[in-house]
Amino acid sequence: MAEHKETGSVGHIAPAKLYVAIWAILTALTLTTVLVSLVDIGPMNVVVALVIATIKGTLVVLFFMHLRYSPKLTMATVVAAMFWLFLLLSLTMTDYLTRAWPTYPGH
Amino acid sequence: MWKNLPLFPERASALAWQVDGLYFLLIAVSAFFTLLIFAAIFYFAVKYRRSVHPHAVQIEGSLPLELAWTLIPLGICMILFAWGSLIYFQEARPPKDAMEVYVVAKQWMWKFEYEDGQRDLNQLHVPVGRDVKMIMSSQDAIHSFFVPAFRIKADVLPGRFTTTWFRPTKVGTYHLFCSQYCGTNHSAMIGQVIVMDPTDYQAWMSGGAGGSTGTLAANGQQLFQQLGCATCHRSDTQGRGPNLVGLSGKPVLLDDGRTVIADENYIRESILNPGAKIVSGFKPIMPTFQGQVSEENLMALVAYVKSLAQTQPKGEAGDGSSAPNTSKLQ
Amino acid sequence: MATSDIGDIQVAERALQHHFADMEQQRDTASFGMWMFLLTEIMFFGGLFCAYLVYRASYYHAFVEGSQKMNITLGATNTAVLICSSLTMALGVRAAQMGKPKLMVILLLITIVFGFGFLGIKAVEYHEHWVNHEFPGPSFHFETGDPAHPATDPQHTEIYFSLYWAMTGLHALHMVIGIGLVAWLVIAGLMGAYTPHYYNPVENVGLYWHFVDLVWIYLFPMLYLISKKHGG
């Protein structure tokens, strides 16, 4: 079969300690994001919240979901998902964010 | 028979020629490529038919050819794109001194309100040679304002204004279609655009057609008092709200640092959803008027606020005179 | 291709479907299929994320007011519960990989308990919103929190709640399905269906479970933690 090189791609067994460590980090990050939300740092609130969520998400995908040990094809799938979601959001926003722009200078 | 078979729409606006020009170019490009492909297929199919050409010559491909038929169409496309966009920008940019007509679309009719307060149903009267700007919104579903002879079309949305404009160049009566599907009588939501001689137009105007009740702006001024807007928006700087004189068309600095142009939609939004854009230096205390003003009243309010931009606000003068620049016929 | 010679080979062969050449091809295929499915799920939620983004940009203040009705303590607890369930799920898959079916069953059962815990807490929250008329529709009622800020339109907060219910509701539905799938694994596990040579279903349900966790990881800050400061 064309793409059958990565033997044991799915079969990788990660140490239990690693899982527990990831869990600890995730829990800590949850606490952090709640605490940060209680202080007002203006627009940075959103940024921090999303960055933390993204770190958490990445950890889940890489370790709990074994993406780190998965074939390239699987990684490509994840990247494609992120990319298309980005397309949906960003191209929609090209409309909403520029609606109020003037159609010509000096209006 | 040929009388019943017109093949090309009338051209009755300044813009129509430009659209048609691009259309002809597109037809030429399409005809060229279509004929090219048809001719090639026909020629190959005959020349290399199995009976005379039993053994195919294997040809893998050719990079130069691939590049050629990628880049040449691409180049043509960029020209078409640029031209099309230029026309579109013109369409999206109403001239400043255009005469304004407010349009309320609803299932299944068109209501027009002229600056002077005339109202009309399904018939739009405009003088020839004058720029006309349509400020439109819908009471229910989405409709679309389409006048083929002018080559313009714009959807009419509920909950916000859309605009379009045209300058009629030929006296006559033209189709007005609702081109966005809007329910049972969508196909009956048609009307006429009647382009008149300026003198006829004046006569029609003063004929009191449609029953005028004071100018739109004057109505708006009344509402402005009734709804209590005037308690906050005063013509000095003492009010709790910003002074609206001279607002329309000017850039407004918002408290989040953005600047927006105070066009019809901004004024509309300021009334219905004042929290969305807060003017810098003011508190978000203005209550929303969503659900309290009808579409028509809203248009009157907007017309009034816009009229305040003139140095001598029409509404305040209360003279109900026709638009100040009627004389500027082109 | 030669199959390995370890003991459970028979279970594995029974599980090999006729159109695959070997277990490895079958396993890779199943896993890839699952990832593809999760990709479609992302786009499925993506439509809602898109609506959320657009309206949050337009009606920021109304969204802030809506988010203040959220119970952050419960939300955060639920996040923690889901993370714990993900841990037990991951360990459960690991147990299956290592050929410890009993351990796997226990871990999966704990996962189910966490799952129900999440739904229970969510139900408490839903109930609270329901009695407060924070459910979109004719019965919706919302007082703007701050009289000094009448500019926010309660109707826009209604949009916030529409999105809140749609997103968390869809997520909860995924949880319910997930619990069902894990329960199925438990039963099959008790019957000895999985061996180190054949545990695709465990692996795939695990992927699904983590994905549902992942969605919540985003929903939590988006819906609960918009801003504490009034009127932002």
Next chain:
Amino acid sequence: MATAVQTVERENYLNSNYGIKSWLLTTDHKRIAVLYLISITAMFWLGGFFAMMIRLELLTPAGDLVSSDTYNKLFTMHGIIMVFFFLIPAVPAVIGNFVVPLMVGAKDMAFPRVNLLSWYLYMAGAITALTAMVTGGVDTGWTFYTPFSTTYSNTHVIGAAIGIFIAGFSSILTGLNFIVTIHRMRAPGLTWRRLPLFCWSNYAAAIIMVLGTPVIAITLLLVALERAFHIGIFDPRLGGDPILFQHLFWFYSHPAVYLMILPGMGVISEIVACFSRKRVFGYEFVALASIAIAVFGFLVWAHHMFVAGISVYAALVFSLLSYLVAIPSAVKVFNWTATMYKGSISYNTPMLYAFGFIGLFTVGGLTGIFLASLGIDVHVHDTYFVIAHFHYVMVGGGVMAYMAGLHFWWPKMTGKMYPEAWAKLSALLVFVGFNTTFFPQFILGYMGSPRRYHAYPPEFQVLNVLSTAGASILAVGYVLPMIYFVWSLRYGKDAGPNPWNATGLEWMTSSPPPTHNFDETPVVTWEAYDYEHQPQEEITVGH
């Protein structure tokens, strides 16, 4: 010709098992393809029937045949059926399902049971939607624009939306199956560069199914929720934005139009190569063009919304991108044409349809260029120009390709040849009827005749009469194949494994293929379309 006398009937997927159950519970991709073939044909007839009703109503300017409400339901149901229940599944689910596993040398799809589930979901969706139609109909147009669909229509919108929602999952699962099959199930030696272009284009289409369909699913779900609970996401009275619906709708529905054409393009590549007896010119470019269309197709959706009230700047971006997506299509058209150069061309029915496809798709595609141009689209948006454009690409392109493929693989699917002379006649009728129906609509559209109009101004009548006349010819052209295909099942000549003497693994097994497709897994050592080494003499049919 008579050489292919089969003495003992070989066991094949059709005769290996009889009985309703063996069909309804089958996991054999070939049988599932046949199930799809039957259901999709029924849907095409139903959609075609609605089309004929539309055309009859439009014979006169007055709205005299049916009431306006009925007319609105007619074009809505015509659009919904033709798009969601006919053309989107047509080529992939019927032809793709049958040939892709054969082409890649696999015993079946990667997930045979999921494949069956897809068919059941399709049926469930179709029945739900049809029930909504029978019990009162839907009148929103196939585009379901809000707030009309959510607030003002009082027809069975929820039923139709749920039907499409369910069928959407059928599409998602089919796409998923294709992607995984093509990645994981290829025979040894069948590298990506040796993959037939039909597989490439189905792969590209599958990308769209998998990434786009979920978005329309959630969007229609929101429409249903909005109707049921008034949640206000698209309701302007609550501050919701009806244009957001259009964004979400077209995010799927524009790529969906490529979903409808891409598999068809794959069919054309196979056929042009086979009947020119040449390798497809610029194979790599054609293959990559498919992927490019699938990816770029996601970037252009707002070109359906140029006059909807979107930002002028967004309109510019989407117009530019719409031009870009046209380029890979152009590359394909040129490469097909070049494939015929110095070929050895025969005029069998599939090839006639392929000629038709290339010509009509070119016209349809080039008029797409008109629409992508902002200045022109403002005028022709929502007129018959758009109707003509998309019938040229969908009927002139999509349906032509489907017919081409059906004729091409019919011998493989059934083991029988269809009657060539009748088939040629019907191909001709379809071509003539099609152009008579839809060419006048370009003129109508530029004249300003709006679409979805039940009655129209009298000056448009002559062109409309012409169009209706053409539609009648078209109908005859579509009825004929139906008759002779059924006829051929009994009276057709035996086809033999490879009647076209084509390359491709699907031709290396018997017709109809055995349940397991291949007696032993093939090992591929040659390029796709290796017509150079395909012996010439063996051609049994055609001339």
